[in-house]
Amino acid sequence: MTWIEIAENSPFGPENLPLGIFRVGDEEPRMGAAIGDQVIDLAPLASAQMLDGSQFAEPSLNAFLALGRPAWHATREWLLELVRNENERDSVEPYLIPQSAVTMQLPFEVSDYVDFYASEHHATNVGRLFRPDAEPLLPNWKHLPVGYHGRAGTVVASGTDIVRPSGQWKAPGADAPTYGPSQRLDIEVELGYVVGSPSILGRPVPITDFKEHVYGVVLVNDWSARDLQAWEYVPLGPFLGKSFATSISPWVVSLDALEASAVRLGKQEPPVLPYLAGEELTNFDITFEVYWNSALVSSPPYREMYWSPAQMLAHLTVNGASVRTGDLFASGTVSGGEKDQRGSFLELSWGGREPVTVDGEPRTFLEDGDEVTITGWAATPDGTKIGLGSVTGRILPAVS
Numbered sequence: 001m002t003w004i005e006i007a008e009n010s011p012f013g014p015e016n017l018p019l020g021i022f023r024v025g026d027e028e029p030r031m032g033a034a035i036g037d038q039v040i041d042l043a044p045l046a047s048a049q050m051l052d053g054s055q056f057a058e059p060s061l062n063a064f065l066a067l068g069r070p071a072w073h074a075t076r077e078w079l080l081e082l083v084r085n086e087n088e089r090d091s092v093e094p095y096l097i098p099q100s101a102v103t104m105q106l107p108f109e110v111s112d113y114v115d116f117y118a119s120e121h122h123a124t125n126v127g128r129l130f131r132p133d134a135e136p137l138l139p140n141w142k143h144l145p146v147g148y149h150g151r152a153g154t155v156v157a158s159g160t161d162i163v164r165p166s167g168q169w170k171a172p173g174a175d176a177p178t179y180g181p182s183q184r185l186d187i188e189v190e191l192g193y194v195v196g197s198p199s200i201l202g203r204p205v206p207i208t209d210f211k212e213h214v215y216g217v218v219l220v221n222d223w224s225a226r227d228l229q230a231w232e233y234v235p236l237g238p239f240l241g242k243s244f245a246t247s248i249s250p251w252v253v254s255l256d257a258l259e260a261s262a263v264r265l266g267k268q269e270p271p272v273l274p275y276l277a278g279e280e281l282t283n284f285d286i287t288f289e290v291y292w293n294s295a296l297v298s299s300p301p302y303r304e305m306y307w308s309p310a311q312m313l314a315h316l317t318v319n320g321a322s323v324r325t326g327d328l329f330a331s332g333t334v335s336g337g338e339k340d341q342r343g344s345f346l347e348l349s350w351g352g353r354e355p356v357t358v359d360g361e362p363r364t365f366l367e368d369g370d371e372v373t374i375t376g377w378a379a380t381p382d383g384t385k386i387g388l389g390s391v392t393g394r395i396l397p398a399v400s
Helices: 042-048 069-084 086-095 120-130 207-213 226-232 255-261 309-317
Strands: 019-023 030-035 038-041 096-098 113-116 147-149 155-157 166-169 178-181 189-195 214-222 246-248 262-264 282-284 286-292 295-298 328-330 356-358 361-363 371-379 385-396
Touching: 030 042, 038 042, 038 069, 038 086, 042 086, 069 086, 069 255, 086 096, 147 309, 166 226, 189 286, 189 309, 207 214, 207 309, 214 255, 214 328, 214 371, 214 385, 246 385, 255 262, 255 371, 255 385, 295 356, 309 328
Parallel strands: 113 328, 155 246
Antiparallel strands: 019 030, 030 038, 038 096, 113 147, 166 178, 189 214, 189 328, 214 246, 262 282, 286 295, 286 371, 356 361, 371 385
16 A cells, blocks of 8 residues: 555554644744654655645645645645655655654644534433433433534643643532632543635535535544533533633544545434434544553544534534634544443543542542543544544643
8 A cells, every 4th residue: 555664553554644733853843744653744745746835834734724625635645646656755755754753733723613512422421410300411402513612722732731720619518619720620532623614604504515614633632620610601601611721633634534434423313403414424433542641541432423523513604603714623522332431531430429540549530740642543344444643631730
């Protein structure tokens, strides 16, 4: 498949070719494609081949994303030819850089950030924890993809340290809230969708146009302060408990690379309204792994998500709201039906009542110094794995 030597367990085989922004030393950041444990330096390579590669020299993917699907497809076909054709070896090898020699950057400038709530397993678990005396799913949940607007300015690159947030939280049985550092700091395993082509204000995006607007995906860890969230979320939903930080992986995997891992969306009952309905709706056969201080604690499956990404985008825009180049919308926490498939520590420890063993100690929520890494890969029918890379963050003490 390729003349480039790639380790058998590499997440970035020749059919993947995710895009990201890297820096070498003090050089300006620029765009590259990952293959194996190397980065293809695209700007000088395109120049050497007498191609217009100005977008590859930009410090974010936004200029490339704005070019739209024909350009995305042409770039992928060019890259596939470069790595598959032995005759291209001499022209490409000078522009291969070991990933160990680069520093990855935030891959794109985030214009807007929307977070959904698309896992029935997760929504049911949270409903049982937050509202134990009521139905776990609220009446609207199976009629629309529930979501909220986050803060684009606090979306950070993998490897960025996360400062423990402070805010109001109310202890059980207390008459009044307390201000201070969050005591129930959590993660959320999510898949994020990266918008390339913008839409027009006032014109909804139909589910059939999903691939015309979305370039690809990143791994997302939407850090969550559960004590802040529980006190503040009624009646308007998440705010300070979510807005302090959201981490994303450095490599953006294209929808074209993921195409072979698509699986049909499960049956939705009751039937959804027409603007959310379609015969070809799909999710992806992606498995995540969550490492808490290097201990594997969970493996959530994405294929069981109740809402598809095309439905999320359709609902996001059905009121006429537009999307812009660089918009990010995420799936919400990915959880499966088994305990070791839960995508948050809130669920994994069942609200703190069932500790998880980490480093030989019982743990419930994150402590200062803890590090969380989320990895993921998509499986295809022929056994190929399309890696999504990883997203990592370490908890720092709250600012006094």
